Amino acid sequence: MSSKAATLVERIRTRLKDVIDPELGRDVVSLGLIYEVDATDAGVVHISMTTTTIGCPAAVFLVGAVRFATASVTDVKHVEVHLTHEPRWTPEMMSV
Amino acid sequence: MAGASISRWTMSYFAASLVFLVVGQALLAGGFGYPVLPVEAPETLVIVHSLAVGWLALLFCGALLQFVPVLAAAPLFLPGLAAPALVLLVIGLALLNCGFLNLAGYVDHGLVLLPIGAALLATGFGLIVTMIGGTLARTGSLSLPARFVALGLLALTAAAGLGVAFALELSGLVDVETLHGLLPAGVSLHAYFGMVGWMSVSAFGVSYRLLTMFLLSPETERATTCSALALVVLSVAVASITLMALALGSSRAEPVYLPFVLAAGAGLIFGYDVLTIFRARKRKALELNSITSALAVAFLMLAILLYLLLLFTGQIEDRIGALVYLVCFGWLSLLGLGQLYKIVAFLTWLECYGPVLGRTPVPRVQELVCDGRASNWFYLYTAAVCVAVVALLLEGSFVFRGAVLAQTVAVIGLTVEFVRTRRLFYVSVQDSKLDAQRHPSLFLPNSIERS
Ligand code: HEM
Numbered sequence: 001m002s003s004k005a006a007t008l009v010e011r012i013r014t015r016l017k018d019v020i021d022p023e024l025g026r027d028v029v030s031l032g033l034i035y036e037v038d039a040t041d042a043g044v045v046h047i048s049m050t051t052t053t054i055g056c057p058a059a060v061f062l063v064g065a066v067r068f069a070t071a072s073v074t075d076v077k078h079v080e081v082h083l084t085h086e087p088r089w090t091p092e093m094m095s096v
Numbered sequence: 097m098a099g100a101s102i103s104r105w106t107m108s109y110f111a112a113s114l115v116f117l118v119v120g121q122a123l124l125a126g127g128f129g130y131p132v133l134p135v136e137a138p139e140t141l142v143i144v145h146s147l148a149v150g151w152l153a154l155l156f157c158g159a160l161l162q163f164v165p166v167l168a169a170a171p172l173f174l175p176g177l178a179a180p181a182l183v184l185l186v187i188g189l190a191l192l193n194c195g196f197l198n199l200a201g202y203v204d205h206g207l208v209l210l211p212i213g214a215a216l217l218a219t220g221f222g223l224i225v226t227m228i229g230g231t232l233a234r235t236g237s238l239s240l241p242a243r244f245v246a247l248g249l250l251a252l253t254a255a256a257g258l259g260v261a262f263a264l265e266l267s268g269l270v271d272v273e274t275l276h277g278l279l280p281a282g283v284s285l286h287a288y289f290g291m292v293g294w295m296s297v298s299a300f301g302v303s304y305r306l307l308t309m310f311l312l313s314p315e316t317e318r319a320t321t322c323s324a325l326a327l328v329v330l331s332v333a334v335a336s337i338t339l340m341a342l343a344l345g346s347s348r349a350e351p352v353y354l355p356f357v358l359a360a361g362a363g364l365i366f367g368y369d370v371l372t373i374f375r376a377r378k379r380k381a382l383e384l385n386s387i388t389s390a391l392a393v394a395f396l397m398l399a400i401l402l403y404l405l406l407l408f409t410g411q412i413e414d415r416i417g418a419l420v421y422l423v424c425f426g427w428l429s430l431l432g433l434g435q436l437y438k439i440v441a442f443l444t445w446l447e448c449y450g451p452v453l454g455r456t457p458v459p460r461v462q463e464l465v466c467d468g469r470a471s472n473w474f475y476l477y478t479a480a481v482c483v484a485v486v487a488l489l490l491e492g493s494f495v496f497r498g499a500v501l502a503q504t505v506a507v508i509g510l511t512v513e514f515v516r517t518r519r520l521f522y523v524s525v526q527d528s529k530l531d532a533q534r535h536p537s538l539f540l541p542n543s544i545e546r547s
């Protein structure tokens with residue numbers, strides 16, 4: 001990844017710290033819900049994320065929130081958010 | 097997206113169930129049936145079914161409709177059946193209760209209402225079994241918690257089937273040999289299938305999942321959980337065989353013990369598992385609904401100990417009222433009320449704030465409730481249940497009715513809290529401006545825009 005793309009990823013991660021899981025009251029990054037953030041120099045972003053529970057009714061809203069927050073970061077042209085449960089989220093993935 | 101759905105009618109089920117809870121408790125406090133009248137009096141049957149079907153069954157159905165898609169990670173099967181099922185259950189229960197009132201001599205010419213009400217109830221439960229069973233069938237392999245729920249559906253079918261048989265027999269409309277053998281010998285099996293086989297077993301399954309979820313405990317398939325499942329499967333199987341033997345005319349009219357003892361064993365293992373889940377939790381501060389769940393499980397342990405004690409001292413028949421009360425109000429209802437407190441807030445949050453999450457500051461789910469007020473009502477409720485059970489054991493009818501009155505007040509207090517949550521009463525002014533048009537309907541379905 002180029003350094004331009006790397007700083008974009010860093011800015012996206014910082015922005016995602018504002019997206020709060022409504023149930024746990026913590027942000028999606030420190031909960032470990034964001035598995036991967038990938039960006040190209042052209043601003044095409046691919047995010048792979050999970051939820052604490054499979055089939056959680058809030059999942060669709062969390063994905064929407066992550067997509068919206070990412071799109072609002074300068075230089076981001078296109079966002080794709082992919083919801084996965086591989087691997088399954090475990091409480092150990094939270095940062096202390 | 098798999099399972100990301102909100103059950104549209106769940107809130108309506110909850111509203112109806114709370115009405116029946118208040119009515120049923122008020123009748124008990126007013127001395128309408130037991131313990132002023134005998135356990136088997138028709139008046140008692142009105143109260144029993146207002147509480148067992150009106151309160152608990154509607155609550156369980158509403159919660160399962162919302163929660164089973166999460167368990168199965170699949171969308172609800174035939175969601176359009178939820179509204180007709182609710183209507184059938186409510187009207188069926190009203191007619192069944194009118195039939196019981198006829199038996200009690202309050203109204204004339206109403207016996208035919210018993211089988212009509214029973215048929216409507218059985219159809220309503222049939223729709224529920226179709227929806228929940230169909231949802232579970234959508235997943236290839238069922239998780240352990242989902243297996244408890246699936247087994248519960250079999251027991252619900254048996255409970256409803258027996259109920260229809262009783263209603264036909266009591267109405268005198270038909271004269272079938274098989275039905276004669278079922279009353280009164282089948283009554284304890286009917287109560288077993290309803291309160292133990294269906295409700296308690298489903299509550300085990302749902303709690304395993306919900307508690308790990310809310311407490312952030314590791315989700316592992318424990319050997320203990322497998323043995324609890326094996327015991328309840330055995331318990332329901334033995335009860336089913338006993339039922340068939342009764343229907344086929346083996347006239348063993350003595351009370352059934354084995355299914356209860358097997359289920360009691362499963363209950364003890366479940367209690368141990370719950371303790372393990374609490375100990376392994378990553379979320380250190382306990383939320384109110386986790387505390388009430390722990391209290392409910394403690395009541396279940398007490399109920400099991402009381403059952404075994406009464407069994408070995410030969411006092412089951414005389415003290416059955418106290419035991420059923422402990423199971424109904426200490427275990428099932430407290431668990432239900434605690435989860436209701438959580439689910440109402442969560443669903444309301446999803447309806448109002450889900451679509452704008454990430455776009456604008458929104459409150460957390462916890463900010464839709466006031467734990468301080470609610471916990472006072474929960475503690476009053478818990479204390480009232482303790483007093484009521486002791487009063488029943490000591491046959492203090494007056495104290496019992498006073499305790500039930502306190503319990504009714506606590507439930508009304510909690511209902512006010514649920515309404516406040518729905519009305520976004522506790523959300524700060526600044527946030528609520530944002531949702532001037534977003535206020536959800538109190539208990540009718542809301543349309544949710546998806547982003
Ligand atoms: C289709 C649904 C149902 C119908 C038609 C029905 C009908 C009946 C009838 C007619 C009786 C009276 C039997 C007698 O003469 O002693 C009875 C007793 C009883 N039912 Fe149900 N029932 C239904 C569902 C349930 C459920 C779901 C539960 C519990 C969760 C339940 C709990 C009980 C209990 C505990 C008794 C014994 C009450 C006593 O002896 O005081 N019923 N039921």
